[in-house]
Amino acid sequence: MTMTGSKVLSSLLSRVVGAVHTSFADSDREAYGDLAPDVVIWPGAADEIVEVLRAQRGEAQIAVTGAGTRARHRWPPPDGRPRIALDTQRLSNILRLDETSLLVQSQCGIQLRFLEDALRRDQLTLGPLPDSMYTSTLGGVLADPPPLAYSPLCGALHEACIGVTVATAAGGLLETRISPRSATGPDLARLYLASAGALGVIADAVLRVQRLPEDQTPLLFDFDEPGAAIASAAKALALGVRPARLQVQIGKPATHPIAGESFSRQAILATQIAGPTTLLRAQRQQLEQVVAEHGGSELPRRLADRWATQHDDPVPRTQPRTQAFLPFSQVEARLARLRQALGEMPATLVCDQFTMQGSNLWLGSPRPEDGPTLDRPGLEALLKGAGLSARRARHESGVARALRRTLDPQQVLLSPRWH
Numbered sequence: 001m002t003m004t005g006s007k008v009l010s011s012l013l014s015r016v017v018g019a020v021h022t023s024f025a026d027s028d029r030e031a032y033g034d035l036a037p038d039v040v041i042w043p044g045a046a047d048e049i050v051e052v053l054r055a056q057r058g059e060a061q062i063a064v065t066g067a068g069t070r071a072r073h074r075w076p077p078p079d080g081r082p083r084i085a086l087d088t089q090r091l092s093n094i095l096r097l098d099e100t101s102l103l104v105q106s107q108c109g110i111q112l113r114f115l116e117d118a119l120r121r122d123q124l125t126l127g128p129l130p131d132s133m134y135t136s137t138l139g140g141v142l143a144d145p146p147p148l149a150y151s152p153l154c155g156a157l158h159e160a161c162i163g164v165t166v167a168t169a170a171g172g173l174l175e176t177r178i179s180p181r182s183a184t185g186p187d188l189a190r191l192y193l194a195s196a197g198a199l200g201v202i203a204d205a206v207l208r209v210q211r212l213p214e215d216q217t218p219l220l221f222d223f224d225e226p227g228a229a230i231a232s233a234a235k236a237l238a239l240g241v242r243p244a245r246l247q248v249q250i251g252k253p254a255t256h257p258i259a260g261e262s263f264s265r266q267a268i269l270a271t272q273i274a275g276p277t278t279l280l281r282a283q284r285q286q287l288e289q290v291v292a293e294h295g296g297s298e299l300p301r302r303l304a305d306r307w308a309t310q311h312d313d314p315v316p317r318t319q320p321r322t323q324a325f326l327p328f329s330q331v332e333a334r335l336a337r338l339r340q341a342l343g344e345m346p347a348t349l350v351c352d353q354f355t356m357q358g359s360n361l362w363l364g365s366p367r368p369e370d371g372p373t374l375d376r377p378g379l380e381a382l383l384k385g386a387g388l389s390a391r392r393a394r395h396e397s398g399v400a401r402a403l404r405r406t407l408d409p410q411q412v413l414l415s416p417r418w419h
Helices: 003-017 026-035 046-056 112-120 131-135 138-143 188-192 226-238 277-293 301-308 328-342 376-385 398-407
Strands: 039-041 061-065 083-087 094-098 103-107 161-168 173-175 200-208 215-223 245-250 267-275 321-327 348-352 358-364
Touching: 003 039, 003 046, 026 039, 026 061, 026 083, 046 061, 046 083, 046 161, 046 173, 046 200, 094 112, 103 112, 112 131, 112 138, 138 200, 161 188, 215 226, 215 277, 215 301, 226 245, 226 267, 226 277, 226 328, 226 348, 267 277, 267 301, 321 328, 321 376, 328 358, 328 376, 358 376
Parallel strands: 039 083, 061 083
Antiparallel strands: 094 103, 103 200, 161 173, 161 200, 215 267, 245 267, 245 348, 321 358, 348 358
16 A cells, blocks of 8 residues: 555555554564455444445445454455455453343444353353353454354354444444344344355344353263264254253274273263252253263263363364354264275364354364374265265355445445455
């Protein structure tokens, strides 16, 4: 960017967000990876974001960032226009909490750990989330939901969002109406959720929250066959059991890492049930009965308690990994083919995100210390050989592409997902 262009952009942005919240310093710009912005701004309100979008008139590109996570993304190459990194760190206020209706409205730059801490002071919670998610911002998980933010009890975190305030690419401010669940017609909030920031900037959101459970109990069950463990999970869900957490770890004997110990059987069903004591007791009885019918047995409570403290990614982010949808009707055939292809390879196999139709299957590369590793294409080839299609989180559908061309014809908003 030329010196004249820099001065014009600096004057424009400083007028909107303030000079103290505008930076051209290399030390600030380098924090955003290959986005390589020309300038970084830290707006403090939705109105400021709108003014920035209006003022640039399509002559710059804007990328929304938060909590540093997007610095790791791959961004599209420059197109000659100046790039603005719009950092949401100052958008960190809780605007409203309704303990009767169980609703919270918050700006979207707040990290989930701070929002959760505030809710817990009033005996409320966002629900069970993996530990790795708590450093993410609310806006980040709504605009680009991670594949781990799901609980059979509460659903996905973005599904709890019932209203958003969005700064549109054209410089407008859209506040979606909060409607009852029985309402008909389009829900505009869904248009911007999971759009990866390509359609608008989510400034704040209204979420349904949960009351902290009266009681909760972690349980571990082991099985000789992975299919039996998955069938137990499927039947429990069909009977109305709704655990806060539900996971099946699959592997050769003595390879399960749960709770830091090894086990001799082929699969472990790990779950945590939560709620009123009477409901919890009834759901536990149902689970134990279903597990017994499928040949499983309960592991000691001390192991379950230890597992309950290890709420993190099923496959560490440091390992190459991929995922696929595993229908309950095809579990035996698909797993048999996949495990045959793996042979003696100590890969990680974990099922989570259980629904009434199936589950998400994670396949992770062996760790370097355990043997030869696989890259993502290699893992996807294994899934394909088993008749499963790897999920590609960064695929843009034709409908989404048409929406982006309509709502942002000048491609002002940059997204690492859809370019």
